[in-house]
Amino acid sequence: MRVIMTTKVDLASMNIKEKLIEHFGFEELGEAFDGNPVFGRGGDVILTTNEEMIYYDNLDLAIEEQLGTQPKLIIFASRHSSKAKMPALTTHVTGNWGKAMYGGKDESLAVAHPYAMKLALLKLNELNDLGWTVCYEATHHGPSELDVPSLFIEIGSSEEEWVNDRAGEILAETIVYILRELDRGSSERKFVPALGIGGGHYAPKQTKRAIEGDLAFGHILPKYAQPVDEAMLLKAIERTHGGIEAVYVDWKGTRGETRQMARELASKLGLEFIRD
Numbered sequence: 001m002r003v004i005m006t007t008k009v010d011l012a013s014m015n016i017k018e019k020l021i022e023h024f025g026f027e028e029l030g031e032a033f034d035g036n037p038v039f040g041r042g043g044d045v046i047l048t049t050n051e052e053m054i055y056y057d058n059l060d061l062a063i064e065e066q067l068g069t070q071p072k073l074i075i076f077a078s079r080h081s082s083k084a085k086m087p088a089l090t091t092h093v094t095g096n097w098g099k100a101m102y103g104g105k106d107e108s109l110a111v112a113h114p115y116a117m118k119l120a121l122l123k124l125n126e127l128n129d130l131g132w133t134v135c136y137e138a139t140h141h142g143p144s145e146l147d148v149p150s151l152f153i154e155i156g157s158s159e160e161e162w163v164n165d166r167a168g169e170i171l172a173e174t175i176v177y178i179l180r181e182l183d184r185g186s187s188e189r190k191f192v193p194a195l196g197i198g199g200g201h202y203a204p205k206q207t208k209r210a211i212e213g214d215l216a217f218g219h220i221l222p223k224y225a226q227p228v229d230e231a232m233l234l235k236a237i238e239r240t241h242g243g244i245e246a247v248y249v250d251w252k253g254t255r256g257e258t259r260q261m262a263r264e265l266a267s268k269l270g271l272e273f274i275r276d
Contacts, residue, residue: 002073002182003063004046004175007053008036012079012155015168016175017046020077023169024176033066044179053078054094054103057145073113073149073182075175080137080156088156089128089170090202091120092137093218095144095239097225097232103142107232109239112139112218113149114193119181120153121210123174130166136196136203136210138222139236149241191216193243194274195236197262198223198250205250205276215248215274226255233265246272 004020006013017039020026026039026046036048047063049056053076056062064070080090095109104110117136125134137154153174155167196206196217203222209215218240221228237244247266249259266273 001067001069001071002044002179003071003075004044005053005059005074005076006046006048008048008050009052010079010162011159012162012168013053013077015155015163015165016077016171017048019165019168019172020046020175023172031067033063038067052103054142057104057143059143060146060148071148073116074146075116075178076150076152077171077175078152078154079162080154082157085158086156087130087132087161088154089124089132089134089167090137090154090156091117091124091151092220093117093139093151094141094146095139095219096142097139097221097228100142100144102140104144108144109139109219109235110144110146111149112240113151114216114218114240114244115191115242116149116178116182117151117218118191118210118216119178120151120174121207123177124170125211127170127173130164130170132161132167133202135207136217136220138199138201138203138220138225140201190214192245192272193218193240194246194248195233195240195244196220196248196250197258198254200224200253205253206248209248209276215246217248218244221258223253223255226258228258230261230265233261237269244271246274248274248276251275
């Protein structure tokens with residue numbers, strides 16, 4: 001079972017859920033999760049909770065307890081907020097490189113799924129007829145305590161965008177595309193999974209590399225979260241579904257000590273080191 005996770009307190013989340021049900025054949029199954037109806041199609045379900053999803057640590061265990069099946073993948077359909085209110089379609093994995101400010105635990109990372117995030121980025125970019133920014137975000141916020149792969153896919157960054165019907169349709173179609181392509185399994189053979197290091201929150205160089213080339217990023221460590229110790233970099237690698245093959249560094253966007261640590265770690269683990 002794969003889960004599309006939504007919440008009633010998020011306008012974008014409800015927008016995406018509505019479009020999934022309206023356009024992609026999800027039907028009520030007669031079950032409930034957190035008191036809300038479960039919708040399904042094939043082996044995929046839409047679940048809805050009543051609180052903010054970023055604080056839902058151990059969601060995978062709650063799903064197993066309430067529905068009797070452990071999920072294989074969780075896709076969080078969510079809003080993105082920013083002070084700049086930049087219209088955007090984004091994807092990222094969750095976790096905290098340091099202190100937990102918005103859900104999760106300190107120095108804890110969820111399990112990234114670089115292939116699913118790459119598929120999300122490519123499809124968002126393809127469908128984006130709104131002229132909005134399409135990008136990765138660096139690893140941030142909760143939930144961090146998940147032991148199955150997950151990703152957030154978001155509409156940003158203000159209420160005007162959250163309720164935009166076309167944005168909801170794009171995200172719904174993108175989610176269905178991810179699930180279909182993962183079923184086919186062909187994409188994973190074409191992509192090079194990588195740990196991304198450096199740059200700002202919206203990871204412009206990683207985004208460009210992923211859209212134009214074969215890199216597929218899992219966790220992304222931005223400059224503002226540096227420095228971290230080697231144990232955190234190792235954790236980011238270990239908490240990546242399927243492992244990684246490359247360490248990518250945005251050179252100018254990375255602190256000196258982190259550059260050196262990344263280079264040495266790649267060499268020690270036999271991974272490709274990519275300096276940009």
